[in-house]
Amino acid sequence: MAGDEIKIEDISKPSKQMIKLRLEDLMPLPPPYDKPGMEPELTDPKPEWREKYVTELDGYIAIDVPFKPKTKEEEEKLVKSFLEGLQKLVSKEGNWTFLQPLLLSLEYCAKCHTCSEACPIYVSSGRKEIYRPTYRAEVLRRIWKRYLTPAGKTFGKFVSGDIELNGTTIMRLAELAYRCTLCRRCTQTCPIGVDNGLITHEIRKLFSQEMGIAPKAIHELGTVQHLKVGSSTGMTPDGIKDIIEFIEDDIEEKLGRRIEIPVDEKGADILLIHNAGEFLSWPENPAAFAILFEEAGISWTLSSEALGYDGVNYGVWYDDVQLARIAVRHAEIARKLDVNKIVIGECGHAHKALTVIADRVLHDELNIPRESCLPILWDIVRKKKLNLDPEKNNFPVTLHDPCNIVRLMGIVEPQRKILKEICPQFREMSPNGVYNYCCGGGSGFAIMNSMNFPEWRAKVSVRMKCKQILSAFQDCIDPSIDKYVCAPCSNCKGAIRDILEHYQLTQNCSIYYGGLVELMVNAMVDLEEPFLEF
Amino acid sequence: MGISALQLSSYVAFAVFVIVVAAKWRKWASMPLHLRWELYPVPHEAGKHHYGGSYLEEVDWWKKPRHTTLAGELKDMLAEMLFIKRVYVYKRPLWWLTYPFHAGIYLILVWFALLVVHGILNVYVSIPALDSIVKVLIQITGTIGIIAATLGCLGLLFRRLSDSAMKKYSSGVEYFNLLFILVVLLTGIAVWMNDTSFENAMAYMTALVSFGSVEAPQLSQLAQFHVVLMALLWMYIPFTKMSHFVGKYFTFHKVLWEDEPNLRGSKLEAKVREAVRQRMPWSAPHLKKGKTWLENAAEVE
Ligand code: SF4
Ligand code: SF4
Numbered sequence: 141m142a143g144d145e146i147k148i149e150d151i152s153k154p155s156k157q158m159i160k161l162r163l164e165d166l167m168p169l170p171p172p173y174d175k176p177g178m179e180p181e182l183t184d185p186k187p188e189w190r191e192k193y194v195t196e197l198d199g200y201i202a203i204d205v206p207f208k209p210k211t212k213e214e215e216e217k218l219v220k221s222f223l224e225g226l227q228k229l230v231s232k233e234g235n236w237t238f239l240q241p242l243l244l245s246l247e248y249c250a251k252c253h254t255c256s257e258a259c260p261i262y263v264s265s266g267r268k269e270i271y272r273p274t275y276r277a278e279v280l281r282r283i284w285k286r287y288l289t290p291a292g293k294t295f296g297k298f299v300s301g302d303i304e305l306n307g308t309t310i311m312r313l314a315e316l317a318y319r320c321t322l323c324r325r326c327t328q329t330c331p332i333g334v335d336n337g338l339i340t341h342e343i344r345k346l347f348s349q350e351m352g353i354a355p356k357a358i359h360e361l362g363t364v365q366h367l368k369v370g371s372s373t374g375m376t377p378d379g380i381k382d383i384i385e386f387i388e389d390d391i392e393e394k395l396g397r398r399i400e401i402p403v404d405e406k407g408a409d410i411l412l413i414h415n416a417g418e419f420l421s422w423p424e425n426p427a428a429f430a431i432l433f434e435e436a437g438i439s440w441t442l443s444s445e446a447l448g449y450d451g452v453n454y455g456v457w458y459d460d461v462q463l464a465r466i467a468v469r470h471a472e473i474a475r476k477l478d479v480n481k482i483v484i485g486e487c488g489h490a491h492k493a494l495t496v497i498a499d500r501v502l503h504d505e506l507n508i509p510r511e512s513c514l515p516i517l518w519d520i521v522r523k524k525k526l527n528l529d530p531e532k533n534n535f536p537v538t539l540h541d542p543c544n545i546v547r548l549m550g551i552v553e554p555q556r557k558i559l560k561e562i563c564p565q566f567r568e569m570s571p572n573g574v575y576n577y578c579c580g581g582g583s584g585f586a587i588m589n590s591m592n593f594p595e596w597r598a599k600v601s602v603r604m605k606c607k608q609i610l611s612a613f614q615d616c617i618d619p620s621i622d623k624y625v626c627a628p629c630s631n632c633k634g635a636i637r638d639i640l641e642h643y644q645l646t647q648n649c650s651i652y653y654g655g656l657v658e659l660m661v662n663a664m665v666d667l668e669e670p671f672l673e674f
Numbered sequence: 675m676g677i678s679a680l681q682l683s684s685y686v687a688f689a690v691f692v693i694v695v696a697a698k699w700r701k702w703a704s705m706p707l708h709l710r711w712e713l714y715p716v717p718h719e720a721g722k723h724h725y726g727g728s729y730l731e732e733v734d735w736w737k738k739p740r741h742t743t744l745a746g747e748l749k750d751m752l753a754e755m756l757f758i759k760r761v762y763v764y765k766r767p768l769w770w771l772t773y774p775f776h777a778g779i780y781l782i783l784v785w786f787a788l789l790v791v792h793g794i795l796n797v798y799v800s801i802p803a804l805d806s807i808v809k810v811l812i813q814i815t816g817t818i819g820i821i822a823a824t825l826g827c828l829g830l831l832f833r834r835l836s837d838s839a840m841k842k843y844s845s846g847v848e849y850f851n852l853l854f855i856l857v858v859l860l861t862g863i864a865v866w867m868n869d870t871s872f873e874n875a876m877a878y879m880t881a882l883v884s885f886g887s888v889e890a891p892q893l894s895q896l897a898q899f900h901v902v903l904m905a906l907l908w909m910y911i912p913f914t915k916m917s918h919f920v921g922k923y924f925t926f927h928k929v930l931w932e933d934e935p936n937l938r939g940s941k942l943e944a945k946v947r948e949a950v951r952q953r954m955p956w957s958a959p960h961l962k963k964g965k966t967w968l969e970n971a972a973e974v975e
């Protein structure tokens with residue numbers, strides 16, 4: 141099926157695949173990607189995947205744990221377990237954490253579709269019905285109405301609409317919960333305040349908290365590993381100490397003198413927590429933080445205790461209990477170190493998880509103040525604590541707004557003010573600020589790499605951001621000019637790295653990416669060699 | 675004199691409406707504390723709302739006074755309530771239908787309120803100058819209201835039937851709701867055609883307001899039918915999602931704009947302490963079913 145004639149009730153009807161994506165249907169990209177042959181073709185799922193995993197939605201697999209029922213009994217068990225989970229999801233006992241927002245969103249949608257065009261996934265896909273913000277929400281709403289409300293039980297289809305709850309519905313709904321980045325851009329446009337992003341979040345929760353079903357990268361290798369080993373990257377406390385030493389060596393090479401990175405220093409003002417992915421993939425980011433904080437005379441420390449060096453909290457995407465477990469560990473570490481506050485490095489979801497969401501979990505001695513790194517960084521620039529020369533950053537720079545920091549926390553200006561001070565060729569993407577588009581790697585997508593999911597991410601999920609980046613640089617798209625996408629978020633950087641690789645933006649257009657602190661250090665007058673390497 | 679069955683139906687309808695709406699309000703207001711889930715722009719952020727900023731943009735934000743503005747919130751609320759701004763901005767073609775419909779209904783509600791004022795002026799206090807102004811206003815709001823609402827309702831019904839995306843998502847009850855309103859509006863128009871100055875409506879409301887001391891006018895069968903239908907609609911609305919005027923308050927004020935920080939020693943902190951002591955009923959293997967949230971957070975294998 142092309143995908144636009146799909147109806148809600150089709151989710152229950154057995155078929156090989158509800159839709160098949162085609163390159164020609166996808167949202168067109170700006171020059172030079174407006175010509176055919178500029179991007180790789182789409183592929184079909186391997187036949188052996190179909191046996192174990194759910195390819196019945198769109199052929200792509202986000203959930204890489206096999207939960208496909210093989211027998212009638214298994215199917216019945218799946219349905220029963222789903223309904224029990226749904227019952228908990230709509231009860232005070234089961235879901236104090238999100239009951240009010242969820243029920244409001246289930247009850248009041250007017251089906252006006254004002255929200256559809258706001259969704260980057262829906263639009264990028266060429267407006268495939270199953271990706272419409274309201275599609276998965278309406279599936280859940282119909283099941284809830286039909287099976288759990290008195291009106292639905294009495295009047296059936298007339299009230300709830302057409303839906304059948306069977307194994308196929310559940311399998312597809314589980315996959316569908318991983319076709320939305322939880323960016324909540326759709327929610328901004330809803331006249332009633334209905335939150336389709338939240339409904340996605342709650343579906344994921346039902347699958348995780350009741351049925352133990354979630355992508356491995358998020359659960360098994362994510363929160364479970366994080367709690368067990370200390371980091372979702374697998375990095376141990378010993379590992380982080382080694383890496384910090386490497387970073388110190390690296391700084392010495394670039395700065396011409398050694399900086400001792402404070403680790404586990406009790407009584408410091410700030411505990412700085414990075415996303416551990418930075419240490420492995422972008423060590424220049426924690427290095428830049430160290431240079432800036434030291435040069436600015438800030439009292440700070442890193443932690444080498446398990447979890448203390450990895451600020452991520454994947455729980456925020458799919459499981460409230462895992463979220464609480466990780467947030468509590470983070471706060472405990474800060475308490476033990478006796479710091480005045482926790483500052484979150486350049487990681488969007490870590491920002492939101494610990495500062496905002498966990499604000500209703502932490503209490504008493506664990507209720508330690510938490511804040512974003514961005515206001516502090518702006519303070520450093522504003523108070524001229526460093527000698528910065530904008531000419532050193534005299535190349536086109538654009539800014540990506542991480543949804544978690546901007547739309548979901550209202551931290552909009554500090555990063556812009558910094559860039560306006562230190563990057564003479566700074567230009568905004570459009571739209572930007574709180575109305576930005578997600579990088580496409582949100583809600584776990586950037587780290588989900590099983591089977592063919594990366595293809596879906598590259599073709600659909602990050603497509604809008606690719607378009608925005610190209611558009612922001614149209615006046616200097618020529619590959620002879622180096623350009624920089626500033627993304628002050630580890631997760632977003634992962635997604636942008638994907639965009640650059642898949643669409644070959646670096647080769648074709650000389651577009652590079654990195655964080656904000658790297659640009660700040662690059663502008664330091666004291667530095668003889670450029671900090672940025674491109 | 676006395677109260678007729680027809681009048682009784684009007685009283686009952688109004689009472690049901692008020693009671694059920696109040697019950698719904700209570701239901702939403704008594705929901706448990708939820709995790710923070712605000713969405714920017716949050717309009718009460720003084721000085722920052724215009725670009726979507728928040729108090730979290732400040733270093734040591736918890737040490738600083740929070741600057742909030744009620745005016746900002748009112749402005750946003752009124753723009754949404756009176757002009758349905760989000761639909762105007764993001765889905766203009768639909769706005770041309772939904773706006774006359776909603777504005778028409780608002781005007782009809784104002785018309786109702788004016789009928790009540792007129793009744794009071796006739797039964798309890800006599801202020802002739804005010805009464806003549808009220809009569810003019812009744813004329814204006816009633817006429818424009820019923821025409822706008824009817825056209826909007828017809829448009830919305832037509833759109834729901836013809837727009838394939840809307841059709842796919844609509845269940846029987848959604849058509850029924852629109853049809854129900856349409857029938858009430860159309861019978862209202864038919865009654866109004868024989869009573870363009872709303873004399874009967876005013877007299878009927880005066881009788882209602884007098885609680886039996888003023889005799890009700892002799893209404894035509896059509897008018898009686900309309901009054902009964904109207905009563906049914908008033909009783910029906912609060913049970914359906916057409917009562918989204920209640921939901922909307924909570925979605926915005928208690929979820930999307932709810933950014934109260936949990937400061938040490940605050941009332942909110944006490945609520946959080948209470949919330950995490952609840953038992954957790956979920957069954958997945960990585961969770962400890964039956965233990966509290968706090969225990970779950972503390973104990974990890
Ligand atoms: S979520 Fe809001 S905007 Fe979207 S269809 Fe429902 S009421 Fe309309
Ligand atoms: S939250 Fe974002 S990705 Fe999900 S449906 Fe809404 S706009 Fe689309």
